[in-house]
Amino acid sequence: MKDFMLVFRNSAQSQEQFANQSPEQMQSEMALWNTWMGKLAAQNKLMGGEPLYPEGKVLHGTKKKVTDGPYIEGKDVVGGYVIIKAESYDEAVDLSKDCPQLNADDGTVEIREIMKIDQ
Amino acid sequence: MESSIHTNLNHLFRREYGKLIASLTKTFGTHNLALVEDVVQDTLLKALETWKLKGIPDNPSAWLFTVARNKALDLIRRQKHQQAFAAQLTPLLKSEYTAAATLQEIVKDGNIEDEQLRMMFVCCHPLLAEETQVALILKTLCGFSIAEIASAFLTSEETISKRLFRGREKFREEKITFDLPVEKELPERLESVLTAIYLLFNEGYHATHVAGIIRDDLVEEALRLGNLLRYNTSTDTTATKALLALMCFHAARLYQRIDENGSLLALKDQDRTKWNHALIVQGHYFLKLASSGESITAYHLEAAIAYEYSVAPSYELTNWKQIDELYKSLLKLKPLPLLEFQHTIVKAECYGYAQGLDELLRLEASGLFSRNHFFYTTKGEWLSKLNQKKEAEESLLKASELAHTKAEKNFILKKIVSLGY
Incomplete structure (x- = not known):
C-alpha cells in the first residue's frame, strides 16, 4: 500500500459561490463529501485530511516578500486535501472518481504519491 | 397484545444490540467496550421512550443506528482530547472534517x-x-x-x-x-x-x-x-459446516425432548413425526458440504452420529452398528469419559444389555460418574431389563438423588414406579 495525497482545487469564483451557499445547499454538499470520505474510511483507506480557507498568505523567495494569496499567481485555489491509501495510481484514480469535487466542471483532484524517505 | 409487542421489541432490541455493539466497537476500539455498551443502552432507552409515544418507525434498525451515531459523535467531540479510539480511525475521528463522514459509513445498518x-x-x-x-x-x-x-x-x-x-x-x-x-x-x-x-x-x-x-x-x-x-471464506471451513450440521440435527429434536409436563422424554419415546424436518434437511445439506474436505474433525463424527439418529425410522431400526463405528473413530479423536459412556449405550443396543452393563461397571469403577444421574438412570434401566429389579431400584434411587431439576427427578421416579417392584 502506498499513500497518496489528493489535492482539491477549483476556481476562485467557484470557491466564492460555495462559501455563499444557503445552509440547506451547504448541508447537502457536506452529505456528498461525508458519503465519499466515509466510504474510504470504512475501507480503512482514508488516513486524514483537512479543508482550507480560500484566503491565505504567500511568502516569496529569499526576500521573503509577503503577498495575499494564493490566487495572485494562478486562478485555481486549493480547497482542501485528504490522504488515502491505495495499491497504485490506478486504484487512487478509481477511488477519486466519485469525489464531489468533480461535480463542478472547474473542480480538479490532483493525485500525488507521497514519497517515502528511507532512513 | 401488549405483551406480544413487548416480546417483539425485546427480540428486535436483542438483535440490534449485537449489531450496534459490533459497529461501534469497530469505531471506538475494544478497550472502550464499556463506553460502547453505554452508548447502545442509551440508544435503546431513547427508542423505548420515543416509540412509546410515536409508535415504532418503519425502519427501526435505521432509526437506532442514526441515534447511536449521533450519540457517538457527541461523545467523540467531548472526549477527543482524552481518548484514543480504534487505532486506524483515531486521527479521522479527532478531526471535525472527517469524523462525521467516518461514523456515517461505519456505524450504519446493513452489512454488519x-x-x-x-x-x-x-x-x-x-x-x-x-x-x-x-x-x-x-x-x-x-x-x-x-x-x-x-x-x-x-x-x-x-x-x-x-x-x-x-x-x-x-x-x-x-x-x-x-x-x-x-x-x-x-x-x-x-x-x-x-x-x-x-x-x-x-x-x-x-x-x-x-x-x-x-x-x-x-x-x-x-x-x-x-x-x-x-x-x-476463511472461517467457512468444513469444521464450521460440520458443527452447523450437528447443531441442526440436535435442534430438530429440541422440542420433543420434553413432554407437556416438563419431563424429559427419552429418545425412544419421542414422536419422530414431530421432529423439525426442515432442520434435519438443513443439517443434511451442511453435512454434505462438510464432507467435501479432507480433514475429519470431531464435529464431523458427532454430526454423522446425530444424522444416523435423525434418519432412523424408529428407535429399534436405528443403525446402531454404524453409530458404534462412528463412536470408535470419535473416541480416537476425543477420548472423553462422557463419550465413552455414550458409546456404551450404543454398544448395549448392538451387543445386548449384559455386555453393556459390564462396560458400565468398568466405567463406574473409574469414579468419574459418581455424580452423574444419567449414568445411574441408564444403569438402573439395564439392570431392570436384565431382571435384577432390586439393584435396578437402588441405582435409580441414586440417580433421582443426583438429578438437578424437577423434570429429571420426575423422569426417574416414573421409571422406579414402572419397575413394579
Whole structure:
C-alpha cells in the first residue's frame, strides 16, 4: 500500500459561490463529501485530511516578500486535501472518481504519491 | 397484545444490540467496550421512550443506528482530547472534517456480518477464560442481559458481572484489536470460536433448568453465530459446516425432548413425526458440504452420529452398528469419559444389555460418574431389563438423588414406579 495525497482545487469564483451557499445547499454538499470520505474510511483507506480557507498568505523567495494569496499567481485555489491509501495510481484514480469535487466542471483532484524517505 | 409487542421489541432490541455493539466497537476500539455498551443502552432507552409515544418507525434498525451515531459523535467531540479510539480511525475521528463522514459509513445498518465476525473472534481471544468468552458473546453479540446469562449458567449475576468485567479489562490491558486473526493463527483461533458456539448450544440444548424462552434463544443464537462464520471464506471451513450440521440435527429434536409436563422424554419415546424436518434437511445439506474436505474433525463424527439418529425410522431400526463405528473413530479423536459412556449405550443396543452393563461397571469403577444421574438412570434401566429389579431400584434411587431439576427427578421416579417392584 502506498499513500497518496489528493489535492482539491477549483476556481476562485467557484470557491466564492460555495462559501455563499444557503445552509440547506451547504448541508447537502457536506452529505456528498461525508458519503465519499466515509466510504474510504470504512475501507480503512482514508488516513486524514483537512479543508482550507480560500484566503491565505504567500511568502516569496529569499526576500521573503509577503503577498495575499494564493490566487495572485494562478486562478485555481486549493480547497482542501485528504490522504488515502491505495495499491497504485490506478486504484487512487478509481477511488477519486466519485469525489464531489468533480461535480463542478472547474473542480480538479490532483493525485500525488507521497514519497517515502528511507532512513 | 401488549405483551406480544413487548416480546417483539425485546427480540428486535436483542438483535440490534449485537449489531450496534459490533459497529461501534469497530469505531471506538475494544478497550472502550464499556463506553460502547453505554452508548447502545442509551440508544435503546431513547427508542423505548420515543416509540412509546410515536409508535415504532418503519425502519427501526435505521432509526437506532442514526441515534447511536449521533450519540457517538457527541461523545467523540467531548472526549477527543482524552481518548484514543480504534487505532486506524483515531486521527479521522479527532478531526471535525472527517469524523462525521467516518461514523456515517461505519456505524450504519446493513452489512454488519464482518463486524460481528470480528467481535466473535475478539470475544474468543485465547487470553480469555472459556467461561468469560461465552459470557462476552452472550452479552455483546446476542444482547442477553446479565440476569439472563446468569440464569442460563446457573450462577449469580455477580459472577457474570465479574466475568464480563475481567473480559473488558483484558481487552484494555492486552490491547486486543478489533481484527480477524492473521492467516497463520486462524485455524487455532477458529477452533476456540467453534468450541464457544458449541458450548452455548449445549447450554441451551441440555438446559432444563432455565425458562423455555432463554433456552430456545441460546439454541437459535448458536445457530445464527455458526451461520455468521459462513460469510467469510476463511472461517467457512468444513469444521464450521460440520458443527452447523450437528447443531441442526440436535435442534430438530429440541422440542420433543420434553413432554407437556416438563419431563424429559427419552429418545425412544419421542414422536419422530414431530421432529423439525426442515432442520434435519438443513443439517443434511451442511453435512454434505462438510464432507467435501479432507480433514475429519470431531464435529464431523458427532454430526454423522446425530444424522444416523435423525434418519432412523424408529428407535429399534436405528443403525446402531454404524453409530458404534462412528463412536470408535470419535473416541480416537476425543477420548472423553462422557463419550465413552455414550458409546456404551450404543454398544448395549448392538451387543445386548449384559455386555453393556459390564462396560458400565468398568466405567463406574473409574469414579468419574459418581455424580452423574444419567449414568445411574441408564444403569438402573439395564439392570431392570436384565431382571435384577432390586439393584435396578437402588441405582435409580441414586440417580433421582443426583438429578438437578424437577423434570429429571420426575423422569426417574416414573421409571422406579414402572419397575413394579
